[in-house]
Amino acid sequence: MATKGTNAKIKELKGEKPTKINNDQLSKMQEIINNLNRGQMEIGSLETRKYGLLNQVALLQNDLGSLQEELSKEYGTVNINIHTGEINHDEQTD
Numbered sequence: 001m002a003t004k005g006t007n008a009k010i011k012e013l014k015g016e017k018p019t020k021i022n023n024d025q026l027s028k029m030q031e032i033i034n035n036l037n038r039g040q041m042e043i044g045s046l047e048t049r050k051y052g053l054l055n056q057v058a059l060l061q062n063d064l065g066s067l068q069e070e071l072s073k074e075y076g077t078v079n080i081n082i083h084t085g086e087i088n089h090d091e092q093t094d
Contacts, residue, residue: 011018021029068078079088 008018071080072078075087077087077089079090080086081088
């Protein structure tokens with residue numbers, strides 16, 4: 001009985017080209033492509049989260065700017081200790 005290698009060699013000698021890859025190669029190719037697709041989907045998911053977080057940070061920066069403007073009008077400075085709430089007036093302005 002001829003082995004797979006022998007059949008392939010006979011076909012090669014007859015000038016016949018293979019019409020299909022073997023099952024092991026097909027399985028390996030499918031696994032690699034599936035893993036690649038999963039990786040690309042994960043990157044897309046992370047980029048979507050990143051975009052959302054960047055927008056959230058921009059909104060928070062705007063909120064901080066508005067609050068600082070309000071504090072500056074009320075207290076004359078935005079130099080405030082965020083842990084204690086103490087206003088640090090510049091000595092030059094006194």
